[in-house]
Amino acid sequence: MILPQYDGHCGWYEALDNVSAFPELISNVRVDTVVIGGGFVGCAAVRRLAENRPDERFLLIEALKIGQGASGRNSGFVIDQPHKRDLESNDNDLKRKLVRLNRTAIDYLKTQIDQYGIDCQWSPAGKYQAAVGTRGEKFLSHYEELLKGFGETYERIPRERIKSVFGTDFYSSAIFTPGGALMQPAALMRGLADNMPDNVQIAENTAVTEITRTECGFLLKTGKSSIKCRKLILGTNIFTAELGFMRDHILPVMTFASMTKPLTDDQMKRYGGQLDWGITPADHAGTTVRMTQDRRTIIRNSYRYAHDYNTPQELLPGLGLRHRKAFDARYPQLKDVEFEYTWGGASGLSGNFETYFGQIEPGIYLSCCDQSVGAARGTVSGMMLADMACGKKSELLSDMVEVSGAPSRLPPKPLLRVGVPLRMAMARFASRSEV
Ligand SMILES: Cc1cc2nc3c(=O)[nH]c(=O)nc-3n(C[C@H](O)[C@H](O)[C@H](O)COP(=O)(O)OP(=O)(O)OC[C@H]3O[C@@H](n4cnc5c(N)ncnc54)[C@H](O)[C@@H]3O)c2cc1C
Structure with missing residues (x-):
């Protein structure tokens, strides 16, 4: 066991x-x-x-x-919108129910945070979904259509504003949805x-x-x-x-994150963006980025079929380097910012x-x-x-x-151990510009 x-x-x-x-x-x-x-x-x-x-x-x-x-261990987004596949459903009633359920959860957490004064960087900061290049733009436009069709509030963030919020012009455009929250999960x-x-x-x-x-x-x-x-x-x-x-019904998939040390005053000046935001990638195989209230950046990307459930330690240095590369691509002015932690965590998906x-x-x-x-x-x-x-x-x-x-029901494990990594590698290759 x-x-x-x-x-x-x-x-x-x-x-x-x-x-x-x-x-x-x-x-x-x-x-x-x-x-x-x-x-x-x-x-x-x-x-x-x-x-x-x-x-x-x-x-x-x-x-x-x-x-x-x-x-x-997660990225700390408490999201009110339906998951991508649910958002793609034609059933608006189902989507409304999902949003209501998610918002009930957000209210339940917020009530406890307020009642007990839980110090967890909780913030009604919403969520950005951001694109890099033409492929990302295509995904972002599709996302916009889905939000529009469903009547949800969102805002398109033009390129000029992106740098002032995120401190980088890596992204070509972004969509902001206001309903979710950010927090320090642990x-x-x-x-x-x-x-x-x-x-x-x-x-x-x-x-x-x-x-x-x-x-x-x-x-x-x-x-x-x-x-x-x-x-x-x-x-x-x-x-x-x-x-x-x-x-044989739960597909354990691991993803990985790294956290920087808090930025110094001098690094904050070079960063030039705001605190307390979170971006998920327009292309789901891309990179999630967060800037916390206490000046740390979190980079999350890469997936692995977690047949062994826990994180193999030998993978962490390589994944840390991948996160460093994603950070440097966004913040070439911050090459001196050190990463302090790299970790993995597994979620349950289904076929x-x-x-x-x-x-x-x-x-x-x-x-x-x-x-x-x-x-x-x-x-x-x-x-x-x-x-x-x-x-x-x-x-x-x-x-x-x-x-x-x-x-x-999932295919037998030996098949999953070949098929899932292959599919993940293909998705990673296709969205390499977003990583
Ligand atoms: C890096 C990363 C980023 C993510 N980002 C986000 C995000 O931003 N937003 C989001 O909504 N989701 C995110 N997720 C997914 C999210 O973390 C999970 O969906 C969520 O934590 C699942 O909650 P849970 O209570 O079902 O399971 P868990 O948090 O896994 O809790 C299950 C618990 O059961 C315990 N347990 C298991 N077996 C036993 C046993 N036999 N006896 C006693 N205890 C046992 C485990 O130790 C564990 O603590 C992310 C996940 C990862 C790994």
């Missing part, structure tokens, strides 16, 4: 001060519902369970420290964990290794304890298959782009294959899984069921 591992390289997590600790579970316990996995799904699910049922106790179990998994995850309702117990560094169905529920085994519960919510992302669910949400077996609820937009989608999935487990009906829950589907 492959379990999550943390390698100490994620810049967001390593930049945190005074990380709190939740003890490993070493005694046997009995609770009504256990949530496994402390990412966006798990944290939202356990909070919502606790809000729905204030008189019951709930347990959140995380194999690592909360913030070390994918939810603390800080957000720690803040969410540190401010759970009183009826939530968190166990970190505790991996669930076995789930057995019993007469009245489930028996879970961890290294040092066993847990009896009636219901289970799995927020375990790609590791869900290792627990025996959705095997047919469908996301799973629901009760997979009696008493077991899960969502997976969020197509790598899990900050919003994972949060609202967790909320709605909790409602479903509590038998709480709502229009939002019906929408959630409606926008979700059945991830297709």
